[in-house]
Amino acid sequence: MLYSEKVMDHFQNPRNVGKIEDADGIGEVGNAKCGDIMKIYIKVDNDIITDVKFNTFGCGSAIASSSMATEMIKGKPVAEALELTNKAVVEALDGLPAQKVHCSVLAEEAIKAAIEDYYSKHGK
Ligand code: FES
DSSP states (O other): SSSOOHHHHHSSSSSSSSOTTTEEEEEEEEOOOTTOOOEEEEEEEEEEEEEEEEEEOOOOHHHHHHHHHHOOOTTTTTHHHHHOOOHHHHHHTTTTGGGGGGHHHHHHHHHHHHHHHHHHTTEE
16 A cells, blocks of 8 residues: 555544644745645744644645644654654654655654744744
């Protein structure tokens, strides 16, 4: 089978979908080739990511990657979330087909962008 059970699960029942109205950081990234867009919102308290939500206008792998990536950074220190790699997301999903790896890169980039936004708004 092309997609792992975990990918199918996170695609069909994505976690943390939505928007945080009073987010501390927002990151939006896109992939010019496929046109997919991912937006991630984070809420930070005492340097801990207390809440995270995403909106992904993209393929199933991008949705599964955002779902998994948001689960992986929830409750974590900001500095740790900044180190999340797309490789770790792919591993947590039990793999993605080679032509879908860029979808996981989008998740890594969106999280980094949200944290950068948080840092810039808080003078760090
Ligand atoms: Fe581009 Fe999945 S095909 S994000």
